[in-house]
Amino acid sequence: MASSQMPKSILKKKTAYPATASSQAKADRDRETAVYHANILKTRKETELDVLLSTETLLDYPTSSQPADNPSVEDATTLKALLKPFQPSDYDALIIERNIENRCGFALCPKPNRKDTSGQKFRFIGQSGRAENFKIVHTAELEKWCSEACARRALYIRVQLSESPAWEREAVESRVKIDLLDEPKSVEMTVAEDLQRLNLNDNAFQHNQQGRADLAMERGDQGFTARNGLVDVKILERNVQRQPEAPSSNEGELSGQFSNMHLALEGHTPSFDTRNKIGHDGDDEMMDWKM
Amino acid sequence: MSADEDRRVKQLEAGNREAARMWRAWRTIHQMVQDRGYTLAEEEVNMSLREFKDKHCSNDGHVSKANMKFSAHPSDDMMRKYSTPPTLREPNPPAPDIGPIWCEFLEADNVGIKHLRTFAQYLSANNFHTGILITSVNITPSALKIIPAVANETRIETFNEQDLLVNITHHELVPKHVLLSKEEKSALLERYRLKDTQLPRIQMTDPVARYMGLRRGQVVKIIRKSETAGRYASYRLCV
Numbered sequence: 001m002a003s004s005q006m007p008k009s010i011l012k013k014k015t016a017y018p019a020t021a022s023s024q025a026k027a028d029r030d031r032e033t034a035v036y037h038a039n040i041l042k043t044r045k046e047t048e049l050d051v052l053l054s055t056e057t058l059l060d061y062p063t064s065s066q067p068a069d070n071p072s073v074e075d076a077t078t079l080k081a082l083l084k085p086f087q088p089s090d091y092d093a094l095i096i097e098r099n100i101e102n103r104c105g106f107a108l109c110p111k112p113n114r115k116d117t118s119g120q121k122f123r124f125i126g127q128s129g130r131a132e133n134f135k136i137v138h139t140a141e142l143e144k145w146c147s148e149a150c151a152r153r154a155l156y157i158r159v160q161l162s163e164s165p166a167w168e169r170e171a172v173e174s175r176v177k178i179d180l181l182d183e184p185k186s187v188e189m190t191v192a193e194d195l196q197r198l199n200l201n202d203n204a205f206q207h208n209q210q211g212r213a214d215l216a217m218e219r220g221d222q223g224f225t226a227r228n229g230l231v232d233v234k235i236l237e238r239n240v241q242r243q244p245e246a247p248s249s250n251e252g253e254l255s256g257q258f259s260n261m262h263l264a265l266e267g268h269t270p271s272f273d274t275r276n277k278i279g280h281d282g283d284d285e286m287m288d289w290k291m
Numbered sequence: 292m293s294a295d296e297d298r299r300v301k302q303l304e305a306g307n308r309e310a311a312r313m314w315r316a317w318r319t320i321h322q323m324v325q326d327r328g329y330t331l332a333e334e335e336v337n338m339s340l341r342e343f344k345d346k347h348c349s350n351d352g353h354v355s356k357a358n359m360k361f362s363a364h365p366s367d368d369m370m371r372k373y374s375t376p377p378t379l380r381e382p383n384p385p386a387p388d389i390g391p392i393w394c395e396f397l398e399a400d401n402v403g404i405k406h407l408r409t410f411a412q413y414l415s416a417n418n419f420h421t422g423i424l425i426t427s428v429n430i431t432p433s434a435l436k437i438i439p440a441v442a443n444e445t446r447i448e449t450f451n452e453q454d455l456l457v458n459i460t461h462h463e464l465v466p467k468h469v470l471l472s473k474e475e476k477s478a479l480l481e482r483y484r485l486k487d488t489q490l491p492r493i494q495m496t497d498p499v500a501r502y503m504g505l506r507r508g509q510v511v512k513i514i515r516k517s518e519t520a521g522r523y524a525s526y527r528l529c530v
């Protein structure tokens with residue numbers, strides 16, 4: 001009798017492989033994931049190369065010998081365009097590279113950077129010993145620029161750069177506009193600027209811009225990576241058919257509230273025995289949102 | 292001894308120290324190039340300090356790095372090592388990814404994008420497959436980004452003089468590393484029925500890997516001497 005029975009295997013039962021359809025779906029999903037990550041990597045690489053090439057271009061700036069407080073229009077425009085994908089760290093790298101080439105750290109300055117020959121590590125800055133404009137500064141910090149004015153010009157740009165890497169920036173952020181401390185003062189530019197200020201639609205344009213930014217924020221628009229994300233999240237508004245009703249505050253309810261006010265957590269009173277009661281008639285009203 | 296003479300002596304001593312330092316780096320880089328399989332004349336590799344001074348030092352003992360550069364061609368043996376064996380599917384495999392190498396010492400207090408770009412342009416213009424740039428200071432991070440950017444034209448490696456003062460592979464605790472050819476690699480994997488990713492690994496940034504100029508996917512045989520087991524070989528995949 002024992003011999004007629006099949007011996008029971010102690011090994012794990014082989015689970016049948018999922019049907020071809022689902023393994024096909026899995027393969028598709030895997031492929032999608034791979035493509036998604038490859039795309040992120042690609043964008044990232046492209047941006048980094050972009051920043052590198054821009055750094056190389058800006059090493060030899062300015063192209064004209066215009067002084068730093070009145071740069072040429074083309075140089076200023078290119079600078080603003082090239083700096084857009086930069087993070088502050090990239091910008092710092094640019095300054096270092098310019099200093100290696102013996103140039104002032106501010107990209108629109110044609111002068112060489114200062115060289116301190118004293119060999120001291122720190123320097124005093126300030127006049128007449130007044131406390132508020134008296135500073136002790138690293139010599140290395142001073143050697144980045146030709147003058148203090150240029151340091152201000154360069155740092156004025158730095159604070160406008162976005163901390164997040166360009167490939168992760170949100171749609172709104174990627175529309176960074178960089179201003180210079182000293183904009184070009186050529187005639188056409190001034191006229192153009194005045195015209196822009198005169199532009200009647202400017203206000204509307206700004207309003208529009210703001211509106212778009214708000215919308216992007218509200219939708220949770222998060223730039224390339226999230227826009228083409230793996231999870232497709234759709235938020236739907238829930239339709240409530242019931243007539244809206246003003247919250248009532250009649251005596252009975254109020255006194256009821258007072259009696260268990262000590263149980264309230266940030267205004268919410270946890271209830272246990274009344275849960276079912278709310279459950280069957282009030283569930284829908286309690287939640288007017290749905291994923 | 293007058294103060295003037297004193298200073299002269301000190302200068303000379305400093306010059307001598309610097310010359311000895313540079314000579315050691317010069318010797319190591321030659322050994323490295325030779326160990327990788329490039330052809331170099333023995334007298335170039337084993338140059339004495341005196342010869343080095345005659346060749347690269349000025350009268351006051353200062354080392355002039357401007358002339359510290361050389362090139363070498365891969366030996367037939369090295370070509371074989373880097374070649375892809377023909378298979379049934381691909382009877383005509385691509386030519387071995389190896390070629391002449393150029394080594395150069397750079398005299399600069401700061402090494403930035405410009406230096407690396409110039410170096411890369413020099414390599415491309417002269418059809419050097421590989422270039423080794425030896426600097427006395429660290430290269431800026433953005434300059435190092437040039438290396439991957441030009442990777443499809445030429446292969447740049449950088450070393451710090453400091454790291455070349457001794458030849459690490461001559462240290463008794465560093466086992467012998469031998470690069471496997473593609474053919475040997477596939478034979479190894481077949482013999483042990485492995486995928487290459489199942490091998491232990493060696494980082495491309497590992498000092499010995501850098502010395503050998505290992506590339507991702509190459510396998511090295513590491514031969515250790517064991518007191519109990521005689522010679523003992525292990526294999527590592529470069530990642």
Ligand SMILES: [Zn+2]
Nearest residue numbers: 104109146150
């Ligand atoms: Zn300046």
